[in-house]
Amino acid sequence: MSDAFLTNLTFYVLSFCVIAGGIFVVSSRNLFHSAVFLVFTLFSVAGIFVMQHAYFLAAIQVLIYVGAVAMLMIFGVMLTTQLTNVRLRHVNEQAWPAFAVCLFFLGFLVYGLWDTPFKISQAAAPAEVTRAIGTLLMTEYVLPFEVVSVLLLVALIGAVVIAKKE
Amino acid sequence: MLELRGLIDAIWGLISGLLSGLGFSPNLISLIGYAIIAAVLFGVVALIVLFLVWWERKVSAHMQDRLGPMRVGWHGVIQTIADALKLLQKEDITPKAIDFPIHFWAPVITFVAAFMVYVTVPFGKGLIVSDLSVGILYIIAITTFTVIGLLMAGWGSNNKYSLLGGFRSAAQVISYEVPLTLALLGVIMIAQTLSLGAIVTQQDTIFKWYVWRQPLGFAIFWIAATAECNRTPFDLPEADSELVAGFVTEYSGMKFAMFFLAEFVNMFTASVIAVTLFFGGWMSPFGPDFGPSWLWFLGKTLFFVFVLMWFRWTYPRLRVDQLMGFAWKVLLPLAFLNILLTGIGIYIFD
Numbered sequence: 296m297s298d299a300f301l302t303n304l305t306f307y308v309l310s311f312c313v314i315a316g317g318i319f320v321v322s323s324r325n326l327f328h329s330a331v332f333l334v335f336t337l338f339s340v341a342g343i344f345v346m347q348h349a350y351f352l353a354a355i356q357v358l359i360y361v362g363a364v365a366m367l368m369i370f371g372v373m374l375t376t377q378l379t380n381v382r383l384r385h386v387n388e389q390a391w392p393a394f395a396v397c398l399f400f401l402g403f404l405v406y407g408l409w410d411t412p413f414k415i416s417q418a419a420a421p422a423e424v425t426r427a428i429g430t431l432l433m434t435e436y437v438l439p440f441e442v443v444s445v446l447l448l449v450a451l452i453g454a455v456v457i458a459k460k461e
Numbered sequence: 462m463l464e465l466r467g468l469i470d471a472i473w474g475l476i477s478g479l480l481s482g483l484g485f486s487p488n489l490i491s492l493i494g495y496a497i498i499a500a501v502l503f504g505v506v507a508l509i510v511l512f513l514v515w516w517e518r519k520v521s522a523h524m525q526d527r528l529g530p531m532r533v534g535w536h537g538v539i540q541t542i543a544d545a546l547k548l549l550q551k552e553d554i555t556p557k558a559i560d561f562p563i564h565f566w567a568p569v570i571t572f573v574a575a576f577m578v579y580v581t582v583p584f585g586k587g588l589i590v591s592d593l594s595v596g597i598l599y600i601i602a603i604t605t606f607t608v609i610g611l612l613m614a615g616w617g618s619n620n621k622y623s624l625l626g627g628f629r630s631a632a633q634v635i636s637y638e639v640p641l642t643l644a645l646l647g648v649i650m651i652a653q654t655l656s657l658g659a660i661v662t663q664q665d666t667i668f669k670w671y672v673w674r675q676p677l678g679f680a681i682f683w684i685a686a687t688a689e690c691n692r693t694p695f696d697l698p699e700a701d702s703e704l705v706a707g708f709v710t711e712y713s714g715m716k717f718a719m720f721f722l723a724e725f726v727n728m729f730t731a732s733v734i735a736v737t738l739f740f741g742g743w744m745s746p747f748g749p750d751f752g753p754s755w756l757w758f759l760g761k762t763l764f765f766v767f768v769l770m771w772f773r774w775t776y777p778r779l780r781v782d783q784l785m786g787f788a789w790k791v792l793l794p795l796a797f798l799n800i801l802l803t804g805i806g807i808y809i810f811d
Contacts, residue, residue, distance in 0.1 A: 301488055327563065327616055334609055354598040362605025366635065369612050373624070424594060425655055 305346060312339035324382045330369045337361050351424045465755055466587035498590055506579050510725045514541045516763075517725075517770055524774040551714035556619070559711060563617030568712065568719040571610030575726040577603045582733055583658050585743045585755030592658040597649065600657075600734065601642050604689065607727070608634050611708060614720070618711035626707030629697065629781055634689055636788040641685035643796035647678035647803040648738045661742030665749065672739040674806075677799045679739045681792055686731035688784065691724065692769055694776040695784050732765030 316336030323329045337360040344353035421427040432440050473494065480490045515530070515538060522529025530537025555564065581596040583589045593599050608631050615627015648671050652660045664670050672679045688695040709720050736742060740761055743754035779787070 297486075298488065325560070327560070331563065331566075331609070331613065338606075350593065350595045351598065354595045354602045357602035358598070358605055362602065362608065362638075363635075366605075366608055366612065366631070369609070369616075370628075370631070373612065373616055373628070422594075423654075425598075426653075 302346075306343070309339050309342045309346065312336070313343065322385060324385075326372050326383060327369070330365065330372050333368065334361055334365045337365060348420045349424070351428055464587075464753060465585055469588075502579055502590055503576060505584075506576060506726060506729070507722075509729060510722055511541045511545065513725050513729060513766060514544075514722075516766075520767065520770045521774055524771075545718065548718040549715055553714040553716065556711055558619045560617045560619060563613045564711070565617075567610050567613035567617055568716045568723075569610075570613065571607050571723045572719040574603055574607040574610060575723040575730070578730050579733075581657055583661050583737065583742055583758075585753070585758055586749060588743075588755060589658050592656055595655045596657040597645060597655050597660075597734075597738070600730075601638075601645070604727075604730070605635075605638060607723070610723075614712070615708040618708070620711055623708050623710045626710070630691060630708055633691070633695060633697075633781075633784060633788075636785055637685040637688035637695075637792070640681050640788060640792035640796040641689060643793070643800060644675075644678045644681035644685065645734075645738060647675045647799050650800070650803050650807060651675070657737055657742075661737055661744060662749075664741040664744055666744075667741070667746035670739065670741045675739065675799070675803070677795065678803070679735070681796050681799060682739070683735060685788075685792060686735065687769060687772060688788065690727045690731055690769070692728065693773040694779045696773075697778055697781050697784065728766055728769055729762065732762045732769065735765050736761040 313336055316332050316339060319332040320329045320336060323332060338357065341353040341356040341361075344350075344356055476497070477490050477494065480493065481487070485493070518540070519529045519537070530540040533540045533543050555561070578600050580590045581593045581599055583592070611630045611634065612627055615623050615625075615631070618624075648660070649655060651671060651674060652663055654660060654663075660671075709717055712720060736758065742761075743758040745751040745754070745757045
């Protein structure tokens with residue numbers, strides 16, 4: 296029960312949850328089940344963030360992805376499908392060529408990523424994560440921050456205009 | 462002076478000493494420690510909630526000029542346990558047309574998410590399970606997670622009333638989450654930290670309680686929290702004369718008990734956040750060393766739960782469009798105004 300064993304075990308369990316959740320999202324026959332599995336997947340990703348000591352990011356992942364995005368998807372599913380269980384068909388006649396392309400792409404990705412030396416920072420994580428992120432957002436990354444704000448404003452106005460027309 | 466932390470440390474010292482004497486590795490002892498802490502936390506919160514159920518019945522009874530449960534134990538104290546035992550033995554009736562996995566997991570998600578909040582709550586001096594550096598953000602994130610449980614309950618029951626009740630509950634909860642979070646932002650701006658333990662330590666004396674500096678923030682938070690808990694005047698989704706019973710229509714036995722208990726846990730969470738962020742948490746009004754801290758904490762939180770119960774029997778119910786309009790057209794602009802004023806205040810006075 297060494298530290299490395301526990302770390303690896305946690306990582307493998309969380310990764311299994313993420314991947315299994317993702318597979319069930321795309322292969323489930325029931326649309327609502329897919330939405331709930333998406334919630335499961337996103338929550339497991341938050342777990343992986345916690346493992347990397349990115350606590351702020353993990354909390355924001357749950358707050359935004361699970362609490363807003365996935366929930367809006369669930370609302371959308373609930374408002375547009377029939378009440379009785381409808382079984383979906385996820386594949387069409389191009390399934391096998393699509394599968395071949397995916398396999399090729401997977402092979403290419405694995406080949407490219409296997410030997411890439413990813414630069415990992417050796418600096419310690421800041422003690423006050425939120426303060427560090429906030430400072431960076433207001434000093435070094437203020438331009439992307441403002442651009443994203445304008446983008447969100449545009450999306451909000453667009454949503455209001457679209458809803459108003461109907 | 463009756464501080465619990467010393468007692469807990471002593472007991473854990475005994476247990477871990479025993480376990481390491483038996484040859485368990487340190488990591489395994491830590492894991493066992495976490496399991497014990499989780500069980501103890503669950504037990505404490507569950508006991509408080511059982512007490513709250515009894516208290517709600519007594520408070521509502523006395524406010525209606527009657528007595529409430531009187532027979533089972535002294536003034537009916539054991540009534541909740543009797544009810545819990547009864548619900549445990551009830552047959553779990555599930556209609557044939559439900560979507561079984563969704564119907565099954567909905568109460569689990571709601572119940573677990575309601576309890577997960579207490580990991581970072583300071584119950585007394587040194588009595589936090591884990592003083593997360595992103596404490597209040599974690600609490601807000603987990604409370605948004607309970608909405609998924611509500612929606613699943615509404616959908617899984619395959620029933621018009623449950624679906625509409627689930628929609629209304631979920632719409633109400635997510636609408637009031639926005640002003641609630643923004644109101645808490647005011648306190649975070651002043652406190653300069655997200656950690657609940659640190660926020661409590663900053664409120665040393667009664668003059669340093671954040672409610673004096675954030676009165677508008679507290680008002681917005683309290684109204685939004687009442688709506689989050691689906692309590693009157695915002696309890697249209699679960700009012701008895703509307704939509705049968707809302708999203709819990711098709712739930713019986715222990716699953717219904719889980720929703721019911723989760724609602725009371727949410728009530729307690731709302732008062733805990735109010736007390737911790739605005740009223741000094743476990744600090745006595747005179748400083749950190751004046752009497753047992755957990756007793757002050759319990760006293761303050763139970764007072765605020767009493768205020769929630771008081772609201773229920775005082776105010777009439779708001780209509781659904783009235784409550785949604787109130788959230789988006791009144792509370793949200795006020796919350797933004799609060800943040801603006803707080804920012805200006807910090808700039809001027811610091």
